[in-house]
Each structure stands twice: as structure tokens, then as C-alpha cells.
Amino acid sequence: MHIYYKPRRRNGAHRASREHNRPAWRSPPKRTEGAREILSQEHLPPGAPTRGETGYPWFSLSWPRDWGRLGATAGVVSLAVATYVLYLRAGLPAEPASLLGLGYALAGTGCFLCALCGYRAQRRAHPVSRLGHLHTLLEWHYSYAILALALLALHSFGHMDPHLSGTYAGFSLFALVGSGYLGRVLDHLLPRLGAMEVNRALAGEADVLARMAPPVNLAPLLGPTRQLRDPARPASDASALRRVAFYRTLRACWRRCHIALAGLACILTVWHLAFVTWLFWTGRLSVP
Amino acid sequence: MNHTPVPGRTLVALIAEELEACIGCNECLFVCPALEEPITVVRLNAETLREPISGSVARFARSCYQCGACSAPDVCPVGLHRDTMMLLLKARLLR
Numbered sequence: 001m002h003i004y005y006k007p008r009r010r011n012g013a014h015r016a017s018r019e020h021n022r023p024a025w026r027s028p029p030k031r032t033e034g035a036r037e038i039l040s041q042e043h044l045p046p047g048a049p050t051r052g053e054t055g056y057p058w059f060s061l062s063w064p065r066d067w068g069r070l071g072a073t074a075g076v077v078s079l080a081v082a083t084y085v086l087y088l089r090a091g092l093p094a095e096p097a098s099l100l101g102l103g104y105a106l107a108g109t110g111c112f113l114c115a116l117c118g119y120r121a122q123r124r125a126h127p128v129s130r131l132g133h134l135h136t137l138l139e140w141h142y143s144y145a146i147l148a149l150a151l152l153a154l155h156s157f158g159h160m161d162p163h164l165s166g167t168y169a170g171f172s173l174f175a176l177v178g179s180g181y182l183g184r185v186l187d188h189l190l191p192r193l194g195a196m197e198v199n200r201a202l203a204g205e206a207d208v209l210a211r212m213a214p215p216v217n218l219a220p221l222l223g224p225t226r227q228l229r230d231p232a233r234p235a236s237d238a239s240a241l242r243r244v245a246f247y248r249t250l251r252a253c254w255r256r257c258h259i260a261l262a263g264l265a266c267i268l269t270v271w272h273l274a275f276v277t278w279l280f281w282t283g284r285l286s287v288p
Numbered sequence: 289m290n291h292t293p294v295p296g297r298t299l300v301a302l303i304a305e306e307l308e309a310c311i312g313c314n315e316c317l318f319v320c321p322a323l324e325e326p327i328t329v330v331r332l333n334a335e336t337l338r339e340p341i342s343g344s345v346a347r348f349a350r351s352c353y354q355c356g357a358c359s360a361p362d363v364c365p366v367g368l369h370r371d372t373m374m375l376l377l378k379a380r381l382l383r
Contacts, residue, residue, distance in 0.1 A: 052340025
């Protein structure tokens with residue numbers, strides 16, 4: 001059986017170095033190489049820990065490292081809620097078009113724009129300044145999303161009339177943030193499920209190696225997607241490959257849905273802003 | 289399409305070859321949104337297959353969500369598949 005594996009190539013300045021570093025095709029490895037090597041860990045130097053870190057929990061809560069971001073987010077939300085409560089106790093008009101409501105709208109829209117453009121723009125910028133910078137930006141993306149949702153919810157002052165354009169914009173923002181947190185859950189669960197599939201296949205590979213039979217071939221994982229449909233592939237690893245590919249496809253689908261929801265929220269927000277501007281312009285709405 | 293036929297080989301053997309081909313430019317880590325602590329690709333390569341997994345690499349492996357940013361065509365100058373290497377590292381954590 002032949003699995004067609006093509007190393008990824010790219011035109012450009014790195015071609016020479018890639019050609020230099022590309023491993024030459026060699027004969028198939030000895031049967032003693034492979035999974036058994038990492039399973040037994042016989043290569044470890046004397047005195048070294050035999051296993052190192054292990055464990056991959058389904059759900060894990062890591063201790064936050066960026067307390068400044070968390071503190072800033074919690075501080076802004078607390079300040080906004082405190083202002084809201086004081087405003088209501090003072091008996092001032094609780095309307096989205098009030099001065100406080102407009103302030104919430106302005107701040108919330110700013111946070112929404114930061115969440116929308118900040119991470120995406122920085123991710124496309126290259127080169128990135130330092131290792132871990134994108135992770136920090138992603139965390140700020142979450143914080144801006146929470147801030148935007150909280151501030152725009154306060155801006156509504158509980159007015160959820162289906163005749164208001166802002167209601168639809170608010171619901172779309174709620175769906176967008178909800179899909180973001182669904183994505184965070186999927187980002188934790190799907191790779192773990194994929195790792196379980198690979199772990200199972202590797203265990204099977206080790207068993208096969210122990211019986212000195214032909215090894216299970218997981219090479220298609222490294223190749224283009226169409227290799228996953230190779231009909232000549234053994235059935236033992238076919239299901240594992242299918243599942244890993246399915247998990248990757250599922251995550252890609254979620255990402256497309258999230259981007260589509262972001263586009264919908266943008267359109268509805270622009271519609272709401274244009275409609276409200278027109279109402280102010282024609283005098284049908286005024287600051288109470 | 290000029291594809292090179294390769295006889296059936298294990299995932300581990302293929303990843304070992306890719307690790308040897310890595311030039312250590314850290315580009316895959318620069319574009320990674322899951323990397324929180326600054327670790328180098330040399331250390332990551334060493335712990336992907338052979339050495340005991342340290343705490344920071346384990347945390348990185350657990351937080352990797354297989355987005356594929358590291359394996360995009362314009363990221364790795366050598367055209368390696370870092371996402372699959374991370375999958376193997378995750379499988380090692382399960383042992």
C-alpha cells in the first residue's frame with residue numbers, strides 16, 4: 001500500500017532553506033522505532049524523571065496570570081453597574097436615549113469595535129512582537145466582548161421592545177458572545193477527543209509492533225485532507241483519522257459561524273445607529 | 289500533482305523526521321494564540337517525543353486548541369505540521 005504524502009511547499013525566499021532542510025526519503029523505519037520508543041522511554045538519561053508532567057483533564061481552571069486585565073474588566077463593569085443603580089435611585093429618566101444611556105452606548109460600541117477588530121487586525125500583522133502576544137490579545141478579545149455586552153445591556157435600561165432596532169442588535173451581540181464561549185468549550189473538548197483517538201491508535205500501534213506485524217499507519221494525519229479518504233488505508237486507524245478530521249472540521253465550522261454572527265451583529269448595529277441618528281435628526285427622538 | 293509515494297510509516301517516525309527538519313525559527317509559536325508562557329520551539333521539539341514533559345510545555349499542550357495557525361502555508365518556512373505534533377504531545381499527556 002502506498003500513502004501519498006507531499007510535504008507542504010511554498011514559493012518565496014525560504015525555498016532554498018526548505019530544500020536544504022527537507023528530510024530525504026528514506027527506507028521504512030525499523031519495526032523497533034515508533035510508538036514503542038516513546039512508550040517505554042528507555043532513552044531517558046539516568047536520574048531524569050521517568051514521565052514528566054502527565055494528565056489532561058476534561059475541564060481545568062488555571063490560575064489567572066493576567067490580573068491587570070481581569071481587574072480592569074471587573075472594575076469597568078462594577079463602575080457601570082454602580083452608576084446605573086445610583087442613576088435609577090436618583091429618579092432620573094431610565095431611557096436608552098438619556099445621557100447615561102448614550103454614554104453606555106458609546107462605551108459599549110467602542111468595546112464591541114475593539115473586540116471585533118483588535119484581535120483580528122493584530123493577528124494579521126506580522127511579525128508579532130513577542131511570544132505569547134497573541135494569547136494576550138485573545139484574552140483582551142474576551143474581555144472586550146464581556147464589556148460590550150454588559151455596557152450595551154445597561155444601555156437598553158430593560159427596553160426589549162421588538163419594534164426597536166436596538167433589540168435586534170442586542171440579541172445579535174448576545175448570540176455572538178454566546179457563540180464565543182461555546183467556542184471556548186469546543187476548543188477545550190475537541191482537541192482532547194482528538195488526542196484520545198491518537199492515543200488509542202498509538203496504543204494499537206504499540207501492540208502491533210510487539211507482535212512484529214506491519215505497523216498501523218497514521219501518516220495521513222500529516223498530509224492533505226484528501227488522503228483521509230484513501231480507500232487502501234487499514235480499517236483500524238481509519239475511524240481514528242475520520243474522527244480527528246471531523247473534530248477539525250467542526251471547529252472550522254464553528255469559526256465560520258462565529259464570523260458570520262459577528263458580521264450580522266455589525267450590520268444590525270449599523271442599522272440601529274443609522275435609524276437612531278435619523279430619529280434624532282428629524283426630531284422624533286430627543287435626550288430627556 | 290507530483291506526489292511522492294511513501295511506504296506505510298508510523299506517525300511517530302514521521303514526526304521524528306519533521307522534528308529533525310525543524311530549523312527552530314519559532315514562527316509557529318509566534319502565530320500561536322494559545323501560547324501563554326514564552327517557551328522556545330527547541331524545548332518543545334525535545335519534549336514532543338523524547339524528553340519528560342515539563343510543566344510549561346504541558347500547560348501549552350493542554351491549552352492548544354488545534355486551530356491550525358501554526359501549520360498555515362505561509363507560517364512555517366520548512367512546511368512542517370506543528371498541529372499534528374501538538375496532537376501527539378497531547379496523546380503523550382494522556383498516558
